[in-house]
Amino acid sequence: MPVVSRLRTPLAGALLGLLLFLLPFLLLQERSYVQIDDNLDVELTIPYLLTRHHVALDYRPTAVVAPIMNGLPRNALRPGLSATVLVFGLLEPLPAYLMHQALVRLLGLLGLYVLLRRHFLPEASQRRLAAALALAWAVLPAYTIYGLSILGQPWLLLAFLNLRRGPARWTDWAIMAAFPLWSMFVFVGPFALAAGAALLLLDWGQGRGVAWRAVGGLALLTLMYLVVEYPLFFSLLVAKQFTSHRLEFDLSQLTMPGFGAGLKSTAQYFFMGQYHASRFFRAAVLLAVVAVWGLRAGSPAARRQLGALLGVLVVLAIFCGFYPQFIELVQDNLPLLRTFNLSRFHFLTPLLWFIVLALSLRLLPAGRLRMALVAAHLLTGLSMNTEWLNNLRELAGRPKPTEPNYTAYVAPALFGHVQQRIRQQTGQEPAAYRVACLGFPPGIAQLNDFYTLDSYQNNYPIEYKHRFRPIIAGEMAKSPLLRPYFDAWGNRCYLFSSELGKDFRVGAFQNRVVQDxxxxAAAFQRLGGRYVLSAARLAAPTRSGLVVRGEFSARNVYWHLYLYEVRPPVSGAPAGVGEAAKTAENP
Structure with a gap:
């Protein structure tokens, strides 16, 4: 009977709900849909290559990850002292991703439940609300590859509030020390530290004194981030191993100018959020706040606290929405702001919205309204979780043609045929030659053990960007869209085609042909390139200095690939390309 009783608790129900949420992944396995953009096309590749090439903990200035960009400095990538890297070191990429996601969502659910029960919904009658909110939190459309950066924030806030209010336990110090081991500093570290410091300053300004335990907790968090992110800080600040391409960032060229664009972006940040930090419609939360004020629920002081939190969210939305315009004004005088994105304060807003909802539910009278609001919020998160929805479609046998499952997208058998053809023709293994990709992300080729000159990276040497640019200068000269996309940003250091634009997912069913x-080819060869793998057929490859070496297709895969080789020897740029390149270099 005690076991049955425990299974009937609200938390057990939330855990069962999470299991049902994860069930499609378990059933589909290699046919699971994995979020593609900024995830499968790049993020899964990094921990896989760090562990496969045994450089996860190799922080020497000379260490490189050979398959990326002719040997990307190892210290340009995420740290190896990470739970995410550990999981990918133990398992193959897809099992690692699915296991990692399950762990992150489970810890997210438990973290928010404990936080709510300890600080925001402590009454015994509020356990169901806390469990339901925890489940809604755990199923959000979040990038779990970032570890606990988003869904794990409740643990960090729990430890901080315990240290601030007391009595603190050793577990609170342990959470502060452990959080950097499973989160991304650039996404959450500085912003969580700034938020904690601001709250302590507010306490001091209101005459509550200084919570020195909380100060110590923030100091411990900072110290652990310095330890975990040692390769990043050492390479950029101490050894100055390379100058990052981010120094050329110019967000003003990539966004619409003017007050109207900033206002539209502000509304998106406030009502929807940003997709890296979990995009979900805030309607249920706002309805709960309206209900509190409409019913005059709770005390005036409690309602003012709710209004203050909403005010913080409004200020953050305005700051993030107008950030490109702000940067345009100061970036010449403060070059550091080009490389470090201060608008990432929005990574803290999903949790703050959940806290606003929890406080609203606490003030509202008990009844169906409270559970209806939580249910609406839960359904909102599920309905916007495209990864989960696409897996339901996969289970139903009705997948979207443009959203392939993992095996169809990564296509190991198809890429294996390409390697086999090259091996037959040259006797060489992938490490002996370099490729670049057109019409699909290089990260997919990297997952299939190719060594690529192109890649999608948040941080790489600016010198490499300048050496790569002549290869694509002709295409950028033809496209006002692509030129600033590379020159003013450049995270996607790709082969571009003005005819394909930003279509980096050219499926076999599209039958795309690039006419010009x-x-x-000469610049490509100077950088060490030999083959171009293309998801679109080139109508006249010889004009590009290339020759066809194979065509590859297979059932149930997303791609139809063409293999092109640089014509040896290359004495100069192909006809018509050199002048275009000069035009692009000197617009």
Missing amino acids: FAFD
Whole structure:
């Protein structure tokens, strides 16, 4: 009977709900849909390559990850002292991703439940509300590859509030020390530290004194981030191993100018959020706040506290929405702001919205209204979780043609055929030659053990960007869309085609043909390139200095690939490309 009783608790129900949420992944396994954009196309590749090439903990200035960009400095990538890297070191990429996601969502659910029960919904009658909110939190459309950066924030806030209010336990110090081991500093570290410091300053300004335990907790969090992110800080600040391409960031070229654009972006941040930090409609939360004020529920002081939190969210939305315009004004005088994105304060807003909802529910009278609001919020998160929805479609046998499952997208058998063809023709293994990709992300080739000159990276040497640019200069000269996309940003250091634009997912069913590919084969060869793998057929490859070496297709895969080789020897740029390149270099 005690076991049955425990299974009937609200928390057990929430855990069962999470299990049902994860069930499609378990059933589909290699046919699971994995979020593609900024996830499968890049993030899964990094821990896989760090562990496969045994450089996860190799922080020497000379260490490189050979398959990326002709040997990307190891210290340009995420730290190896990470639970995420550990999981990928133990398992193959897809099992690692699915296991990692399950752990992150489970810890997220438990973290928010404990936080709510300890600080925001402590009454015994509020356990169901806390459990339901915890489940809604755990199923959000979050990038779990970032570890606990988003869904794990309740643990960090719990430890901080315990240290601030007391009595603190050793577990609170342990959470502060452990959080950097499973989170991304650039997404959450500085912003969580700034938020904690601001709250302590507010306490001091209101005459509550200084919570020195909380100060110590923030100091411990900072110290642990310095330890975990040692390769980043050492390479950029101490050894100055390379100058980052981020120094050329110019967000003003990538966003619409003017007050109207900033206002539209502000509304998106406030009502929807940003997709990296979990995008979900805030309607249920706002309805709960309206209900509190409409019913005059709770004390005036409690309602003012709710209003203050909403005010913070409004200020953050305005700051993030107008951030590009702000940066345009100061970036010449403060170059550091080009490389470090201060608008990432929005990574803290999903949790703050949940706290606003919890406080609203606490003030509202008990009844169906409270559970209806939580249910609406839960359904909102589920309905916007495209990864989960696409897996339901996969189970139903009705997948979207443009959203392939993992095996169809990564296509190991298809890429294996390409390697086999090259091996037959040259006797060489992938490490002996370099490729670049057109019409699909290089990260997919990297997951299939190719060594690529192109890649999607948040941080890489600016010198490499300048050496890569001549290869694509002809295509950028033809496209006002692509030129600033590379020159003013450049995280996607890709082969571009003005005819394909930003279509980096050219499926076999599209039958795309590039009529004129202004590709500088000589510059490509100077950088070490030999093959171009393309998801679109080139109508005239010889004009681009290329020759066809194979065509590859297979059932149930997303791609139809064409293999092109640089014509040896290359004495100069193909006809028509050199002038285009000069035009692009000197617009």
